[in-house]
Amino acid sequence: xxxxxxxxxxxxxxxxxxxxxxxxxxxxxxxxxxxxxxxxxxxxxxxxxxxxxxxxxxxxxxxxxxxxxxxxxxxxxxxxxxxxxxxxxxxxxxxxxxxxxxxxxxxxxxxxxxxxxxxxxxxxxxxxxxxxx
Numbered sequence: 001x002x003x004x005x006x007x008x009x010x011x012x013x014x015x016x017x018x019x020x021x022x023x024x025x026x027x028x029x030x031x032x033x034x035x036x037x038x039x040x041x042x043x044x045x046x047x048x049x050x051x052x053x054x055x056x057x058x059x060x061x062x063x064x065x066x067x068x069x070x071x072x073x074x075x076x077x078x079x080x081x082x083x084x085x086x087x088x089x090x091x092x093x094x095x096x097x098x099x100x101x102x103x104x105x106x107x108x109x110x111x112x113x114x115x116x117x118x119x120x121x122x123x124x125x126x127x128x129x130x131x132x133x
Contacts, residue, residue: 009043012069029100040107
C-alpha cells in the first residue's frame with residue numbers, strides 16, 4: 001500500500017471517489033477561512049491509491065503520533081460534511097466526526113496542543129459529530 005505523503009500539515013485523505021461534486025464542495029469548505037479568518041492547516045491527499053481504504057488502513061500508513069482527517073463516504077454524502085478526524089498515539093487511536101465548518105477549530109487546537117482531544121469529544125453531539133462549542 002502506498003504511504004501517506006510526509007508533510008508538516010495535517011493530511012486530509014480522500015477515500016471516497018463516488019461523487020466529484022461533493023468532493024469539490026468539501027475542498028472549498030476546508031480551504032476557505034471561517035468567520036474568524038481561521039483555516040485548517042491541511043495537506044489534501046486526492047489519490048485513487050487510497051480509494052475505499054478503511055480507517056485502520058489509513059492509520060497504518062500514518063506516523064505513530066499524528067492527526068489525520070479522512071474524507072470518506074459519510075463525509076461526502078451529507079450536507080454538513082462530517083469528516084473523520086483521527087488522533088493516532090503510541091497507545092492506539094481515537095476518532096471523532098467534525099463538520100467541515102468546524103475543522104479549523106479542532107485541527108488548529110490539537111496540532112499545537114492548545115486544547116485536549118477530550119474537550120472536543122465531550123462537546124460532540126449525541127450523534128458523535130462535533131459542531132462547535
